[in-house]
Amino acid sequence: MLSDAQQELFTRLWTSVQPAVSGYIHALVRDDPVADDLTQETALALLRTFSSYDPQRPFLPWALNTAKFQILGHRRDEARCKVLFDDDLLDRITENWSEAAPQISGEQAALGECLETLAPHARKLLRLRYDEALDSTQIARHLATTAAAVRMALQRVREQLRICVERRLQTRGGVA
Secondary structure, eight states: OOOHHHHHHHHHHHHHHHHHHHHHHHHHOOOOHHHHHHHHHHHHHHHHHHHGTTTTTTTHHHHHHHHHHHHHHHHHTTTTOOOOOOOHHHHHHHHHHHHHHHHHHHHHHHHHHHHHSOOHHHHHHHHHIISSOHHHHHHHHTSOOOOOHHHHHHHHHHHHHHHHHHHHHHHTTOOO
């Protein structure tokens, strides 16, 4: 059983790395509900083994390694899993994710801010395309327009978002 101080330390450490760990899992497991479950399982595994964590070492690589084993366990459990990454590639992704996580987090934050600045119609287009996974023909029927008009509008919205994200990252001193 962890002491109150250990529980508090775990909570602080997990809270700081959870977005990066979740992003890592979601990048490797394309089924969002499964990825969410694996993120929770990773948190539980980390909590159960926290007494063996060496506080002199960075927490994120330790957490990512635990997530990797959760993913591998899921792959073994799911014989029909279509994940195409072999173990060596998974090892390399795990090692590199801790380096890339801060940049990715900054880009995600900038994208979230930029999405808030879009006009309601543009946000609706993105929701239909990416949240509901509709193609341009389906969106066109939904909005009573043409598929070509939908493709052009999506292209313009994506370009607007790209420019906005780049500006926000440059303003913060990040790489655009």
